[in-house]
Amino acid sequence: MVNVGILGATGMVGQRFIQLLEDHPKFEITALTASQRSAGKKYQDAVTWHMDTPIPESVQDMVVVDTDPSQVKDVEIVFSALPADNAAVVEPKFAAAGMKVASNASAMRMEPDVPLVIPEVNPEHLDLIETQQKNRGWDGFIVTNPNCSTIALVMTLKPLYDQYDINRVYVSTMQAVSGAGYNGVPSMAMIDNLVPFIGGEEEKMESETLHLLGDFDGETVEPATFGVSTSCHRVPVVDGHTEAVFMEMDEEFHLDDVKKSLQTFQALPQKLNLYSAPEHPVIVREEENRPQPRMDRMMGKGMAVTVGRLRQDPVFPRSLKYVLLGHNTVRGAAGASILNAELINEIM
DSSP states (O other): OEEEEEETTTSHHHHHHHHHHTTOSSEEEEEEEEOTTTTTSBHHHHOOOOSSSOOOHHHHTOBOEESSGGGOOSOSEEEEOOOHHHHHHHHHHHHHTTOEEEEOOSTTTTOTTSOBOOTTTOGGGGGHHHHHHHHHTOSSEEEEOOOHHHHHHHHHHHHHHTTSOEEEEEEEEEEOGGGGOTTSSOHHHHTTOOBOOOTTHHHHHHHHHHHHTSEEOSSOEEOOOSEEEEEEEEOSOSSOEEEEEEEEESSOOOHHHHHHHHHTOOOHHHHTTOTTOOSSSEEEOOSTTOOOHHHHTTGGGGTSEEEEEEEEOSSSTTEEEEEEEEOTTIIIIIHHHHHHHHHHHHHO
8 A cells, every 4th residue: 555645634625635535445545734723633623524425434533734744754645735825835845855746736737847647638748757856856746637627628628639630629617616615605606696707717727728738758848739718607516617618620520520539538547447547538428408517527436527519510610519527626636636646656
């Protein structure tokens, strides 16, 4: 078993890490960190638990420690659920102390020597780890996963990007409130309402998408060159980000070929049979009213992305339209970091 720790274990993403790691066949939680006000308490006394399953018995009485490398002993991998401003300071300290940091935070994602990875999309970018260690003099390293809305989008773009020349992608998101954290959006702002702005979200989606699909030459990543335009909205859904995608191709395509590309898409995590990898990363629904968050967010135990309403645009003949749904706190957050760590543990 590999000993792992969770940085920011009392927050919503930290709780999801704990939930997903319960009974993991290769990772065992041996350290939980939080702020100084929680340090020294048993986890069950330090946390306000928001998951839909009980706190695992294995961590209930574990004593929370301060988020400092000196307090985290005999741990090989740490999962970071820290806020971005805190992560920017803390994560490098853990990497410098020799630990592997699988981060869900946005702080280090676009650093030129830090891999931004979706295992089904760009596992070759993990080769940046060697460059990162040389550049920074670290024995450990940091690997990041993208923004929750970006992950769901790029999971569907990858099989199409490999087959077709994409000209432009337009995306309109309908994002769940859990993406902002438990206290992130006041209830009076969401009940009977929709908020047509999420700070920084559109910029993240546009830059991260092109980076993930970019070419890696062994030293740097050259971003993909098609256009990406996004509009992001918060909706009164608990979990599950829905996205309406409009894509312009450079060439004609057949809808059946597009469906087949999505349905048959598998990649390195599936070949390696990684524990958290869904058998089918993209699931295509034929019903005209799917996907829907309540019915489809847990497909593939929350690690698959569901696509529906695939259709060719009647006005723009080389354009494809579809709707996708991804679980934002499983595939889009904690589950993404765990799958990154599983791949690293398998191949490095």
